[in-house]
Amino acid sequence: MSKITADHLSLSAFVYVRQSTAYQVANNLESQRRQYSLVERARQLGWETVEIVDDDLGRSGGGTARPGFEKLLAAICEGRVGAVVSLEASRLARNGRDWHTLLEFCGLVGTLIVDEEALFTIRARLTIVSFLA
Secondary structure, three states: OOOOOHHHHOOEEEEEOOOOOHHHHHHOHHHHHHHHOHHHHHHHOOOOOEEEEOOOOOOOOOOOOOHHHHHHHHHHHOOOEEEEEOOOHHHOOOOHHHHHHHHHHHHHHOOEEEOOOOEEOOOOOOOOOOOOO
């Protein structure tokens, strides 16, 4: 059974492209080519609508504002994202807080995470603790 459902495919796949430094942007063109080619991976998996988020090229993941990552999180929360696609899942976030936020949001709305090699389903568990008076 595929993890990709008709509900996922009815939404957009968002390809998140990033490189940490301006040097990498200028000199590591193969990485950019591979990241942009993930649009084709999303299409092969069945998505018709694929959006590219590349606002964070040349921005470090840690301690730097990342408007592309914020745009991605907003789209997930709005329920517009069936899958987040990245060269490597580890490239999506560069600190624990961002990683956990991304996983929590994806789990809450059922967004998949896809990289070059695998597809991940995130299952959110909400724990409710009640205190009796």
